[in-house]
Amino acid sequence: MVDRTIQGGDGIDTFPFPVELSVGGVGMQVAPMGDTWPSGGPLERVHRIDFHIVLxxxxxxxxxxxxxxxxxxAAGDLLWIRPGQVHRFSPTSEYRGTVLTMQPGFLPRSTVEATGLYRYDLPPLLRPDTSQLAALQAALTQLRREYEDTATLPLSLHTAVLRHTLTAFLLRLAHLAASSAEAPRQRSDSTFTLFRDAVERDFATNHSVSAYADALGYSRRTLVRAVRAATGDTPKAFIDKRVILEAKRLLAHTELPIGRVGVAVGFPDAANFSKFFHQHTEQTPAAFRAELR
Structure with missing residues (x-):
């Protein structure tokens, strides 16, 4: 991936996009996985990135x-990791295949919106069927061919061709993400969609299923049916998972005292936050933070 890091005050490395390692200095790379990051060491620890990775x-x-x-x-699957997400490479897995990395800002806003580059609600792991995989592989092969061909066009045209070819690949990838197993269920019911958006907006201050139901104009029973059909979870479990994810991010990314983390996700009392966190993770907040250091 990269050969330089930024050490955060929280002890977690951030990997910046390595412009100096990309062919021609453009804002993207596509290469075999083994050629794109060093083996061992830091990548096996929790770290974050400030660019897109598609494996x-x-x-x-x-x-x-x-x-x-x-x-x-498995072979033929894709993993899409977005800027700011925390991730970790497995020391016991062999990474083989192709990796695409892309710097934010390399593509114009219209393309960013059309391809859903910042749809953090979509699952990172994508499993294309045979025809989808063939099309994605062909698009990625063409992108790599254009990326490595720096001799036939001046840099400005080379970059423009890369943007167009990358857009074609990402549009296919975005379609796969939108039609993946989780996404259509989430989008099929407007009741769930409204609930999901409300939770994303208000989870730090509102943990009440009844309050969400009242605000959206649904009965509690209607909301339970919609959320269970879309996710398999109850509305309360859906809210709690979002709160836990935010708490984990704050514990990993910042040096906020644990009590302040609790306040940030809607728990004014530190003891209640610790109890809630332990109930859902079987760890105390302090133990979770220490494990990442």
């Missing part, structure tokens, strides 16, 4: 943690 696996299984969730990828 197309040529072999498996590979276990990879993204935002504190372990994913197991």
């Amino acid at each position: 197309l696996f040529g072999a498996g299984p590979v276990r990879h943690m993204v935002d504190f969730t372990e994913h197991e990828a």
